[in-house]
Amino acid sequence: MTPVPGQDPGPRQDGPPPAAVEAAGRLGLPGRRVTVAGLGVSGVPAAKALHALGARVTVVNDGDDEPARAQAAELEALGVTVRLGDGRTLPEGTELIVTSPGWQPAAPLFRAAEAAGVPVWGDVELAWRLRGPGAAPWLAVTGTNGKTTTVQMLASILAAAGLRTAAVGNIGTPVLDVVLSGEEYDVLAVELSSYQLHWAPSVRPHSAAVLNLAPDHLDWHGSMAAYAADKGRIYEGNQVACVYNLADxxxxxxxxxxxxxxGCRAIGFGLGSPRPSELGVVDGILVDRAFAPERHKNAQELAEVSDVHPPAPHNIANALAAAALARAFGVPPAAVRxxxxxxxxxxxxxxxxDRIDDVDxxxxxxxTNTHAAEASLAAYEHIVWIGGGLAKGAAFDEMVKAAAKRLRGVVLMGADRAVIREALARHAPxxxxxxxxRTDTGAMAAAVHAARDLAHPGDTVLLAPACASMDMFANYKARGNAxxxxxxxxxxxxxxQ
Structure with a gap:
């Protein structure tokens, strides 16, 4: 676990810290039969942690491929039981399940657990319950889009205030690793996905933000209402501020x-001039009327729009959300800037x-979804848009209608490009x-060349696919690199030529 550069992480030690060992005792983990659902990024650390805390751990995993076998061998060397190729059956005697966030609530394993009265926790829930007295509070962020950027901005602001902090959770560093590291922090910036929140009923952040809500992962949640409800869990038990988006x-x-x-307050953020209990923008300045002295009459300057990189509208909104959480924690205005x-x-x-021939x-x-792509398209005046990939059942009409006047041209590729093409024919003929x-990786070069031919000086060629990448690329990073x-x-x- 690496803290924010420049921060003293405090002492490290081998094995779980005393506070976690004490918490494990209160939870009855020593000797308890715990099943971990899934290997991967969160399952393996959870299994190791539970084993180190004295639990009798069995890991079940649907897959039985080479990476899974390698992870299984690592765990079995520690004394953990691993069952590959069978994630459906509840191991006999299971008293608790700790699940990886991606496992769907309707999975047979969880139906069997419900029937047997066995509780199910996510790795985030486990981390929260293992925190000791005086543990670092959490400033938490969720939303359909912008979570990672906002959490990173928040961590940068907290570090600028001289606080020991780290950006953790869905951002890539499991929060369980932080809790068990023995490192000391003043506050954590925590990104939480809807999957993680579903399995984390006890988490109570100091303050939290929901950046936006748009249809996503509905196959996992079952409905938009269920998706929104899981996102809303992040506000439960907030102490100082529930931060929300005035535009949503x-x-x-x-x-x-x-x-x-x-005493917890609702704090709005938006791109307009703020009212009391809001953060907003006035004449190119990010301003605070939520935590400023005499906020009913005055506003506190925090930073200039030009201090946000890049200063696209949705990124300014991310900065305002991060600033609101930092201010809720008592961070001074200069640290926000x-x-x-x-x-x-x-x-x-x-x-x-790059900029080539006056084209950016x-x-x-x-x-990777329409909500994110619509925000990206709104950031530029004249665009040649490169889109397409796996649509995941999304509709593109609203996005195309919103962007139509900005589009100089469009280049489509990927498995579900026809759905976008039809929306373009209806709303931007x-x-x-x-x-x-084409759905081969070489299609990206052809797409860039086609976009160059459509672009005029002053235009922006924008890769904002509005789709997942796995029909053509390993992930969105490989697509961006191409x-x-x-x-x-x-x-x-x-x-x-």
């Missing part, structure tokens, strides 16, 4: 439904790749469309 009434509705600590100035987004998130090439391969009948490589090749001798 569904997020405010979740605040109204939450059971919070007495300094943290935002220091922050740079990860690759493949509205990343400027931007990689937003992380825009005058926009030229290049339909690449785009960047194809753009670089435009500068090669003979590329323009």
């Amino acid at each position: 009434p569904a997020t405010e509705a979740l605040v109204r439904e939450a059971d919070v600590e007495e 300094d943290g935002l100035r220091a922050f740079r987004p990860d690759a493949h998130r509205i990343a400027h790749v 090439y931007v990689d937003d391969s992380k825009a 005058e926009v030229p469309v290049v339909d690449l009948d 785009f960047a490589e194809a753009v670089r090749d435009l500068r090669a001798p003979g590329a323009g």
Whole structure:
């Protein structure tokens, strides 16, 4: 576990820290028969942690491929029982299940657990229950899009305030690893997915934000209402602030439904001029009327829009949400400014790749659904859009209608490009469309060349696929890398011929 650069992580030690051992005792984990559902990024650390805390651990996993066998061998060497190729049957004597977040609630294993009265926790729930007295509070973030960027911004702001912190959770570093590391933090910036929240009924953050809500993962949750309800769990028990998006009434509705600590406030953020208890933007300045002195009359300047990288509208909204959580924790305005100035987004998130012949090439391969792509398309005035991939059942009409006036041209590729092409025919029939009948990885080079031919000086060629990548690429990162490589090749001798 690596803390934010420049922060003293405190002492490390071998084995679980005393606070976790004490908590495990209170939970009755020593000697308890615990089944871990799934290997992978969260399952293996959970199994190791439970074993180290004295539980009798069995891991069940549907897959039986080479990576799973390697992970199983590692765990079996510790004394953990692993059953590969059978994740449906509840092991005899199971008293608790700890599940990887991706396992669906309707899975046969969980139906059997319900029938047997066996509780099911996620790895986040386990981490929360293993925290000791005085553990670092959580500032938590969820939403359909923007979670990772907002959590990273938040961690940068907290670090600028001199706080020992780390960005953890769904962002890539399991929060369970942090709790069991023995490192000392003042506060944690925690990204939580809807999957994780579903299996974390006891988590009670200091403050939390829901950035936005749009249809996603409905095959897992079963309905939009269930998806929203799981997102809304992040507000339960909040102590200081429930942060919501003024542009998305569904997020405010979740605040109204939450059971919070007495005195906890609803704090809105948006791109307009803020009212009391809101953060917003005035004349290019990010301002706070939620935590400022005499907020009913005054606003506190936090940073300039130009301090946000990149200053696209949805990224400014992310910065406001991060600032709201930091201010709820008592961070001073100067740290918000300094943290935002220091922050740079990860690759493949509205990343400027190059400018060639007065045309900008931007990689937003992380825009894997229509909500994210619509926000990305709204950030530029004239766009040649590269889209397509696995649509996951999404509809594209609203996104295309919103972007139609900005589109100079469109290049489509991937398995479900026909769905986008039909939406374009309905709502942007005058926009030229290049339909690449390809799903091979080499199609990206053809897409970039086609986009270059459609672009005019001053335009932006934008990869914001609005779809998943797995029909053509290993993941969105590989797709973004292919785009960047194809753009670089435009500068090669003979590329323009």
